[in-house]
Amino acid sequence: MAPSWRVEGVSTEGIPEATTILAITWADGVLMAGDRRATAGNIIAHRRVRKVYPADEYSAVAISGTAGMAVEMIKLFQTELEHYEKIEGVRLSLEGKANYLARMVRANLTLAFQGLVVVPLFCGFDETDSTGHLYSFDVVGGRYDELSYATTGSGGSEARSFLKAAWQPNIDRNTALSIAVEALVSAAEEDSATGGPDLRRKIYPNILTVTADGVSEVSDEELSEVSARVLEGRP
Numbered sequence: 001m002a003p004s005w006r007v008e009g010v011s012t013e014g015i016p017e018a019t020t021i022l023a024i025t026w027a028d029g030v031l032m033a034g035d036r037r038a039t040a041g042n043i044i045a046h047r048r049v050r051k052v053y054p055a056d057e058y059s060a061v062a063i064s065g066t067a068g069m070a071v072e073m074i075k076l077f078q079t080e081l082e083h084y085e086k087i088e089g090v091r092l093s094l095e096g097k098a099n100y101l102a103r104m105v106r107a108n109l110t111l112a113f114q115g116l117v118v119v120p121l122f123c124g125f126d127e128t129d130s131t132g133h134l135y136s137f138d139v140v141g142g143r144y145d146e147l148s149y150a151t152t153g154s155g156g157s158e159a160r161s162f163l164k165a166a167w168q169p170n171i172d173r174n175t176a177l178s179i180a181v182e183a184l185v186s187a188a189e190e191d192s193a194t195g196g197p198d199l200r201r202k203i204y205p206n207i208l209t210v211t212a213d214g215v216s217e218v219s220d221e222e223l224s225e226v227s228a229r230v231l232e233g234r235p
Contacts, residue, residue: 106141
């Protein structure tokens with residue numbers, strides 16, 4: 001039997017948790033997306049949480065798990081990458097960044113046993129082979145190279161099921177964007193902790209692309225159009 005990650009007598013019900021994130025490879029790089037909802041137990045704690053961040057100029061990271069700790073981990077990760085570049089005069093390799101993030105997740109293992117889990121996704125564009133790469137992690141810091149797509153969080157399995165049917169190699173940016181949004185919609189339909197696009201409140205997924213030109217954030221204007229089209233096409 002697998003060990004429980006919870007310690008008896010320790011409650012994390014009132015602590016906001018970030019939920020569903022995903023990343024997919026496409027013809028020119030990698031796209032990373034997250035819903036905007038954070039929950040505390042059965043309560044919606046926040047509706048506009050940012051879950052996808054630039055790590056540096058050519059990589060991005062997404063967070064799931066205990067929201068406050070995840071955000072602090074990402075801030076430290078960004079600072080460490082910037083510090084390395086200033087000291088060494090060159091950027092850390094993409095593989096090195098993924099390994100460093102894995103060590104940070106592993107360092108959180110003691111708190112993970114108390115229910116304060118942080119599980120990220122990481123992606124970047126490798127200038128040495130001119131290809132986008134994607135990495136997933138487990139709660140003990142295991143790092144895994146993903147060739148197509150990856151998901152994690154409370155709605156991760158639902159999003160993954162959709163991507164399994166919809167993703168194809170070398171899709172273009174517009175297709176990647178549409179299936180990322182629809183994967184989050186599919187997750188939100190089955191998982192109450194995942195928030196789909198909310199056209200009335202103008203709340204849209206947080207999405208970044210990483211290509212040879214660097215990290216770029218998809219605008220709310222574009223996401224509004226994509227979200228409306230996806231929701232209109234749902235049965």
